[in-house]
Amino acid sequence: MQRSFSYIVLITWFLLAWSCKTQYVTTSLKKSNHEVVNAAVPLDSQLVSIYLPYKSVLEKDMSRVISVSEQEMVKDRPESSLTNFLADMMLKEGAEIAAGLNKDIRPDISFLNYGGIRTFLPRGEITVHNIFELMPFENEVVFIQLSGEQVQEFLNYVAENGGNSVGGIRFKISENKAANVEIGGKPLSEKELYWLVTNDYVAAGGDGFDVFTRRKEFVAGNVKIRDVIIAHLEKELxxxxQISAKPDGRIVYE
Structure with a gap:
């Protein structure tokens, strides 16, 4: 998806170049209500001629169909079709990314912050534009290693907030804490070390996940989460x- 990024950079360059040109604006003042009216400033015709061909290419790429969904997927707490789909995708693709880095990493848990999931995925055809709406931020994949005690602290915060997008893990919310935690089908051990794949925003403590800043290890994945989603959907297509997901009891209230 480097093409889409290049097009966006080009358009940004165009807008900046135009905005930096000296512009002369004629204004008129209506004394009756003090309304200021700006006369239209024509765009530089040479810049427009450069920009328009790339605009059509970008629009074509953004409308490209990359997947088909059997259902509309929306986010909800404590879990939902969309949050589960994204978390499971991150766990699977995270393992492949880690292998490509030649690191001794096998993610046990995946996590995407609820606030970073900005919209839904429609039933039927899914386009590149849908994924840019879903993940408009430039967040990248990272891997962090946590102790079992830190994983419990992380999940307690998830439970306190009513659930989130997690994969590889199951637990119950009891009195605003995570209980009966299982990772990979085994009970959580506070003495074990676990790898979590997530985004760089929460790894830096974003959305209140301060526990991630006290991690044992950190490895950058060097790829945008949005690009990972697009590549995953293209492979499925x-x-x-077709893609689908549903709540499966990974997070339930006791």
Missing amino acids: DNGR
Whole structure:
């Protein structure tokens, strides 16, 4: 998806270049209500001629179909079709990214902050534009290692907020804390170390996840989460598979 990024950079350059040109604006003042009216300033025709061909290419790329969904997927707490789909996708793709880094990392848990998921995925065709709406931020994949005690602290915060987008893990919310935690089908051990794949925003303590700043290790994935989602959906489409997900009891109230 480097093409889309390049087009956006080009358009940004165009807008900046135009905005930096000396502009002369004629204004008139209506004394009756003090309304200021700006006369239209024509765009530089040379810049427009450069920009327009790339605009059409960008629009074509953004409207490109990259997947088909069997259902509309929306986010909800404590879990939902969309939050589960994204978390499971992150766990799977995170393992492949880690392998490509030649690091001795196998993510046990995946996590995407609820606030970073900005909209829904529609039923039927999904385009590049849908994913830019879903993930408009430039967040990147990172891996952090936590102790079992820190994982419990992280999940207690998730429970306190009513749930979130997590993968590889199951637990119950009891009195605003995470209880009966299982990771990979095994009970959480506070003495074990676990790898979590997430985004750089929460790894830096964003959305109140301060526990992540006290991590044992940190490894950058060097890829944007949005690009990971797009690549995953394209693979599913190439293999003739539609996407779907549903709540599966990974987070329930006791």
